Amino acid sequence: QVQLVESGGGLVQAGGSLRLSCAASGRTFSTYALGWFRQPPGKDREFVAAISWTGDSTYYADSVKGRFTISRDNAKNTMYLQMNSLKPEDTAVYYCAADLGLVVTTVPAGVYEYDYWGQGTQVTVSS
Numbered sequence: 001q002v003q004l005v006e007s008g009g010g011l012v013q014a015g016g017s018l019r020l021s022c023a024a025s026g027r028t029f030s031t032y033a034l035g036w037f038r039q040p041p042g043k044d045r046e047f048v049a050a051i052s053w054t055g056d057s058t059y060y061a062d063s064v065k066g067r068f069t070i071s072r073d074n075a076k077n078t079m080y081l082q083m084n085s086l087k088p089e090d091t092a093v094y095y096c097a098a099d100l101g102l103v104v105t106t107v108p109a110g111v112y113e114y115d116y117w118g119q120g121t122q123v124t125v126s127s
Contacts, residue, residue: 002026002098002116009094009121012086016125020081022096022118030054030074033099033106035114036081038092038123045095049081050107059107064090086125093120 008020022034035050049060049070058070069082079096097114099106108114 002032002100004096004098004116004118006094006096006118006121009123011124011126014086014088014125014127016086017082017084018086018123020083020094020096020121020123022079022081024077024079024098027100029072029077031100033101033103033108034070034072034079035097035099035108036070036079037095037097037111038090039095039120040089040092045111047109047111048094050109051079052107053104057105057107059109061109083123086123088125088127090123091125092123094123095120 003025005023036048037045039045047061051058051070055072067085072079096118098116099108100115
């Protein structure tokens with residue numbers, strides 16, 4: 001079992017930056033893939049980025065590629081999402097998630113591939 005807690009959300013102007021953190025506990029942190037998703041107001045949850053067990057593999061949604069960077073520190077049991085050049089359309093509740101599958105290099109992008117979710121953190125980008 002895995003517990004996930006997001007932090008770092010807030011209100012920022014367009015063009016600004018935020019860094020989200022996802023602190024994990026439970027199963028050994030370096031033995032599962034992690035991802036970030038977001039849910040804009042009135043819309044479905046959507047994939048943002050994923051990172052493999054070791055952090056060697058990453059995958060991004062086209063909408064954030066070049067602006068967002070996913071990373072993990074296995075010594076601190078924490079994953080990060082550095083968000084730069086933020087746009088109003090990035091406004092959403094951001095969730096971190098853990099995929100407990102057995103493939104070391106996996107970077108899953110589907111909501112249903114993940115087994116555990118955090119409670120979410122609000123990011124609001126003003127124009």
